[in-house]
Each structure stands twice: as structure tokens, then as C-alpha cells.
Amino acid sequence: MSTTSTTSTTPQTAPRRATITDVAREAGTGKTSISRYLNGEMSVLSPDLRARIEAAIARLDYQPNQMARGLKRGRNRLIGMLLADLTNPYTVEVLQGVEAACHALGLMPLICHAANEVEMERRYLQLLTTYRVEGVIVNALGVREETLRPVVGSGIPAVLVDRLVDGLVADMVGLDNRAAAELGTRHLLESGFDEIWFAVQPFEQVSSRQLREAAFREAMGAQAGQAGQAGQAGQVGQVGQVGQGGKGRARGHTLVLNLADTAEVERSLAELDRAIDAATNAGHSGRGGNLANSGGAARPAAPHSRRIALFAANAPVALCLALHLKARYGADWQSRVALLSIDDPDWAELTGVTTIRQPTYEIGYRAVEFLHERIEGVQTAARDCLLPGELIVRASTSR
Amino acid sequence: MSTTSTTSTTPQTAPRRATITDVAREAGTGKTSISRYLNGEMSVLSPDLRARIEAAIARLDYQPNQMARGLKRGRNRLIGMLLADLTNPYTVEVLQGVEAACHALGLMPLICHAANEVEMERRYLQLLTTYRVEGVIVNALGVREETLRPVVGSGIPAVLVDRLVDGLVADMVGLDNRAAAELGTRHLLESGFDEIWFAVQPFEQVSSRQLREAAFREAMGAQAGQAGQAGQAGQVGQVGQVGQGGKGRARGHTLVLNLADTAEVERSLAELDRAIDAATNAGHSGRGGNLANSGGAARPAAPHSRRIALFAANAPVALCLALHLKARYGADWQSRVALLSIDDPDWAELTGVTTIRQPTYEIGYRAVEFLHERIEGVQTAARDCLLPGELIVRASTSR
DNA sequence: CTGTTAGCGCTTTCAG
DNA sequence: CTGAAAGCGCTAACAG
Numbered sequence A, B: 001m002s003t004t005s006t007t008s009t010t011p012q013t014a015p016r017r018a019t020i021t022d023v024a025r026e027a028g029t030g031k032t033s034i035s036r037y038l039n040g041e042m043s044v045l046s047p048d049l050r051a052r053i054e055a056a057i058a059r060l061d062y063q064p065n066q067m068a069r070g071l072k073r074g075r076n077r078l079i080g081m082l083l084a085d086l087t088n089p090y091t092v093e094v095l096q097g098v099e100a101a102c103h104a105l106g107l108m109p110l111i112c113h114a115a116n117e118v119e120m121e122r123r124y125l126q127l128l129t130t131y132r133v134e135g136v137i138v139n140a141l142g143v144r145e146e147t148l149r150p151v152v153g154s155g156i157p158a159v160l161v162d163r164l165v166d167g168l169v170a171d172m173v174g175l176d177n178r179a180a181a182e183l184g185t186r187h188l189l190e191s192g193f194d195e196i197w198f199a200v201q202p203f204e205q206v207s208s209r210q211l212r213e214a215a216f217r218e219a220m221g222a223q224a225g226q227a228g229q230a231g232q233a234g235q236v237g238q239v240g241q242v243g244q245g246g247k248g249r250a251r252g253h254t255l256v257l258n259l260a261d262t263a264e265v266e267r268s269l270a271e272l273d274r275a276i277d278a279a280t281n282a283g284h285s286g287r288g289g290n291l292a293n294s295g296g297a298a299r300p301a302a303p304h305s306r307r308i309a310l311f312a313a314n315a316p317v318a319l320c321l322a323l324h325l326k327a328r329y330g331a332d333w334q335s336r337v338a339l340l341s342i343d344d345p346d347w348a349e350l351t352g353v354t355t356i357r358q359p360t361y362e363i364g365y366r367a368v369e370f371l372h373e374r375i376e377g378v379q380t381a382a383r384d385c386l387l388p389g390e391l392i393v394r395a396s397t398s399r
Numbered sequence C: 001c002t003g004t005t006a007g008c009g010c011t012t013t014c015a016g
Numbered sequence D: 001c002t003g004a005a006a007g008c009g010c011t012a013a014c015a016g
Helices: A020-027 A031-038 A047-060 A066-073 A089-105 A118-130 A145-153 A177-190 A207-221 A262-279 A315-329 A346-351 A360-375 B020-027 B031-038 B047-060 B066-073 B089-105 B118-130 B145-153 B177-190 B207-221 B262-280 B315-329 B346-351 B360-375
Strands: A078-083 A108-113 A135-139 A158-161 A171-175 A195-200 A236-240 A251-256 A308-312 A337-342 A354-357 A384-387 A390-392 B078-083 B108-113 B135-139 B158-161 B171-175 B195-200 B236-240 B251-256 B308-312 B337-342 B354-357 B384-387 B390-392
Touching: A020 A031, A020 A047, A031 A047, A066 B066, A078 A089, A078 A118, A078 A360, A089 A108, A089 A135, A089 A360, A089 B108, A108 A118, A108 B089, A108 B108, A118 A145, A135 A360, A145 A158, A158 A360, A171 A177, A171 A360, A177 A195, A177 A207, A177 A308, A177 A337, A177 A354, A177 A390, A195 A207, A195 A262, A195 A315, A207 A251, A251 A262, A262 A308, A262 A315, A308 A315, A315 A337, A315 A346, A315 B346, A346 B315, A346 B346, A360 A384, B020 B031, B020 B047, B031 B047, B078 B089, B078 B118, B078 B360, B089 B108, B089 B135, B089 B360, B108 B118, B118 B145, B135 B360, B145 B158, B158 B360, B171 B177, B171 B360, B177 B195, B177 B207, B177 B308, B177 B337, B177 B354, B177 B390, B195 B207, B195 B262, B195 B315, B207 B251, B251 B262, B262 B308, B262 B315, B308 B315, B315 B337, B315 B346, B360 B384
Parallel strands: A078 A108, A078 A135, A135 A158, A158 A171, A171 A384, A195 A251, A195 A308, A308 A337, A337 A354, B078 B108, B078 B135, B135 B158, B158 B171, B171 B384, B195 B251, B195 B308, B308 B337, B337 B354
Antiparallel strands: A236 A251, A354 A390, B236 B251, B354 B390
């Protein structure tokens, strides 16, 4: 690395940008006409004047100052886009839709990445407010009505993405969580798994997670025959009834994975490991040794063991599970447990994991459309736009 | 989906935000004092006045308008961050560093995602200019000096990330490409591979790709014994000399993968397949049928076959290769070819692919620091900051 | 210590 | 068709 450091501070004499006044002078006319030209009011300009202006602008390489325009007009075409976590492929994809829509509607998105920090979130929201954005699209984490106060309180329209915010009434667009979770669960059930673990991050605060988890439990309860009682929701809730390998009812569990806390994750995964070993009929002795069960190294899972599947509530959770399983059971972990995930990251295809793809692009696009309408003054009651997910079956669940 | 559409357009009567004038009136003083308060010039305010102002601000929930401040001051603390492709994990990681640095330096990054569209790139650069950002950090694709003209021409400082821009002299921070490529190549060589394919996107335009490819060729040429002549660089260049399985010199090839063109990719991959099948001594009758060379279809890799490795110039290329190989050779493709990639995406660990991790966070952080210095007027000659990559050996190359 | 006075660059009445 | 004048919300000399 070569980093010279001749710190010779001397406030650069930037070749001052041309202003509307300069152009007016250069074109031998008044600022008003220039302004008219800039705003496309061509019909009100004589061809001659128009030509002179055009020339002057070119000669001076003039570019109108958006800030100034915004100040005067009271609208700057800026909207804020608050993202909880760019590390999640979901977010990036939604963003693509947002960008496309903004482009189409002449808006400029101010992208703010909270990087999973509630504090950042607050800071950005506040910042967006001071920059007088015309609206905000929010996909955040700990957002409570209170956090959104500075913006919503200022009368700045907001539309929510993926999750609702408790006290707040606002448009929201996202996945049809209930349907998606049900779709996934049914697929697993139909594929004949006897035990399904729904892994999800702490969901008390996040509506989408809540809905997914609830729908999973319901779907488990509604298996084929009679309806089952809903299991209690807790660290590790239990849903449905025990099914003995064959055709009985499949068993359902909820596993909370607090990705923000390594120790907790560790504990949850241990819980899971125990279940897998049990279901799979294979004793597994910790990090050193392994599987000293069935004599022959034949198949990893004993013949009559229960088939177990993991249902990840989103990509980050799925990745966490996959990494763990791979570390524990080796490259061949999928022969032991199936994995299904909501979200469809690139490694899913590579790894053969079944997923439920969210219509991310459209989610982003619609969000901007909603926001745009609000900005234009539409007064409709808060709307919810729930888009369907698409099941992509891969090797993991279709052996 | 439920989307009501009672489009009752009625330009919302937003509860107008309080202005500095309102506060002044409310506090029974002049705007100047308010301004002073806002700018922390507390020492110049009597405790009494100060208290009144404080109260007034709170009462009115006043928030200074950044646009107006910027207009007056001539600086708005905004910097532009132009990204070529958020889909690439590298980009997101760099962004984290950028955000952290901005936070620390009191800057607000305007993130612009070109999504691999040269046109977008131009548009955004232009836009950033009109918003009068104080500087830009550029990580772009087709950027030629010309595209950057609007900004650099305006005297707006710019710092490049990852790649240089031909005609432009500006600070740049990125990976030490030569060292990284050499590191990777040497690792492969030392691991005993007999044939190495360096896969890279078209590199004529992108300095970092160029450097990586060149360094790869050099490293191949500099193998153990005598130096070998540099192979020609072309669609499929050849480097180094043929080595017969055992201890001879390893053979090197460059494979260009134009990810933007499916057909081209197809062709390049076919080329690669042939090589793999040949090296691997195994007839593989793919869906089209091919390789009618070696008779027996015995084990995937014959005993005395050459060991072949792929060296991907970055994550997108690596992903493309991995997906293809998996599709062609099944889940067990890694027993046939080894894969090493510059960049360390999450699926690398999951999949056991060896990588060279870039110090992404630091790259982003340094870029902002450089830019900040420039904004403050530092006049030093253009600097290059080359950070080292870290080799992360995984199963793929360490059997 | 505090207020008055000019604008920053642009849009928008309101008269020509 | 065209321009002069009055600000948008805020800061920065200058005087008190």
C-alpha cells in the first residue's frame, strides 16, 4: 500500500459552477426565460430566444442546482429508502424494483442502510426529514411507531415494505406471508416429511415473521385428517402431533434463531442437532467423533428413521442453518435433512435447496408507486398489497 | 392482493414545517441567534436566550432544512457513491465501510446503483452533479474519462474504487490485484494442479481484471524452474508450458466469460468442459453427447489424469462456473475440478470453495477518507491505496 | 452578546 | 412572448 500524505490543506478553488444568472447574461436575457426553458415551457419562448439560451447553456456547461430548485418549489423529488440489511439478498432485489420505479417516475431514492442497527435507523429517518424528502419507503427492524414519528409526524408519506409497524397506519407491500408459509409447509408435508422445524428469527417485533410462523403452525395443525391443536409458541414450540415414520401426522416445531446473538444461536442449533440425530437414528458425538451408530457406513440415515425437514423463514436463517449442518454433518448434510427456505439466494440453486421466491422486484416497484400516489395527494385508506411467493422445488426436498 | 384505488387526488395540506423564522418569533429573537444556536456557537449566546431558543425549537419540533443550509453555505455534506452492481457481495461489503466512514466524518452518502447499465451510470453521475454533492466515490463499469467529465469537470473530487479510469488521474483504493492473483496462482501450483484456467469477464476495459489476468500469466510463467514465455491473451490464451501429469510445469489458460451475454458464456463454458473432460480422462456424455475420446467411463477422474483447477477472477464468475459445473457434473463436481475465487461470498464457505478475501470494508472506509481529504482541499498528487487480499483455503483445493 | 441586512440559485407572480 | 421583483430557509458579514 502506498499512501502519500502531503496534507497541504488549501480549500480548493473549484471552478465555480455557472448559475442561472450567468446563463441569462450569456444569452442576453433575463433569468425568467432561462427558468422557463429549464422547465420545458418551450411554447412560451420565441425560437430565437430559445436558441440563444440553448447555446449559452451548452457554452457554460450549465446544470441547474437541484437544491435551489427544491428550496423554491417546495419539492425536491427525493424519497428516502430505509433498508434494514443490505446483506440480505431480498433487500437488494427489492431495491432493484425501487430504482426502476423511481427512474420511471422521476424520483431519486436516497438509500439509507441501517445495517441492523436500530440507532442507525433512527438517525437516518431523522436525516431524511431534514433533507425534506417527499416520502419514505421503510423496511426496517426495530421500527416502532415512535421511530417513524419524525417523518410521519411531519406529514411525510411513508409506505412499509415487508413488515407492518404496530401503531402506524400506512400503505404496505410485501409477500403474502400466510400463503407462502402454508405453501412451503404443504409441500413438505406432501413430500412425506415426518418432522418439520420452522426456523425463524425472534418474531415478536416483526409482523412478517409472526405471520409466517403462525401460518406454519396452522398448516401443520390442518394436516390431512383432523385439525390439530396449535402448539404453544415459545423458544421451541411444538406443533401438530407425533407421527411414527409412516403415514401418521407429521410433527412440527418452531426454532427461534437469534442471529444477532451467537451464543443463543449455538444453543438453538444444539437443540436442533439433538432432534436431527434422534430422528435420523444416528448418534453423533460432538465435534471430534461422529456417527458411531449403524455398523456399515451405508446410508447416513437409517432405513426406518423419520424424515426431517427444516423450513427457514428467510435466507439469513437458511444460510445459518446450512453452514451449521455442513460443518456438523459434512458436505453430504442434505442426505440427512431437507432444507426449504423463504427467499431464493444464489446459493440455493448451487446447493439444491428448495425455496419460495418472493416477487422482490415487484414489491419494490409497487412500493414506489404507492408512495408516489401519496405524494401526489391520494387520500385513500391505508392499503395492503400482498404478493404471492413462488415455490421452487429443488433436490433437497424432492429426492 | 387487495389494492383499493379511490384515487382522490387532493394535494395534501402537509402541516408546514416550522422554519427558522417561526422559531425566532416563538423565541422572541432574531433568526441570527437561532442560526448560531443551530451551529453550536453556544459560547456566544446568553444562557437565557439559549434556553428560550431551546424551548421554542422543542415546542415547534423544528428541524433545520438541510437544502437551504446547503444552498447558503455552498456545501451540503452529501457525497455520491456510484455502484456498478449491488448484486455482487463485494459491493455491499465495500458499502459498509463507506457508510461507517461517512458516519464518522459527518457525510451523507447518496447511493446510486447503476445495476450494470452504462446508461444508468451516466445518468446518475449527472444527477449527482446537479445535487451538488461535494465528492463522489466511483466503482463503475464502462466508465471512461468522458463519463466522469460532468463531475470531475465541475471540480468535484472523485476517488475510484477497485478500478482505474483510463484518462483520469484520481485517488484510487482497491485490492492489490497483482499480489492477489499471484497468491492464488501460487497456491494452486503448490497444491499440485497440472492445469489451471483463469476465468475472467472481458478485461480490456477494467483495470483490475487486466491486472489479475496478467499477474496470473506471469505467475504461471515464473513457475519453479525457468521462466516461460507469456502466452497470448485472447479469448482463450495459453500460458506456461504443457506439463505431463507428474512434476512438469503446469499449464495455464485464460477463459473469458462475458456474463452479459448468455450465448457467449455458453460457448466459453463448452470450451472449458472439453478441457475438463480431457484432463480428467473421463468420457462424459452430456445432453448433447460429446467426448468420444477415452474409451472407458470408469471413475470420474482416472488415476493418472491431470488435476485441473479453476481460478475465478471474482465472485460472479465463480458463481457462474460453479452453477455450470454443478449442472454438468452433479453435486459432486468438486471432485473433478477445484475452484478458487477472488472475493469471498457466503456460499464459498457453504460449498467449500477456496477464496481470496478482499479487505472490502477497509477499501470502502479508506475511499471515504481520501475523498474527505480532497473535499477539505488536500492537493497531493493522485494516490493509490492497494490493500492485500487474504487466502482462505477450503476443501476445494486442499484435498 | 444580539439583531439587521444581504444574498445562495432558482421559481413565480405580475406587469409589460 | 419577456423581464423585474419578491421570496424559499438559512447563513454570514456587519454593525450595534
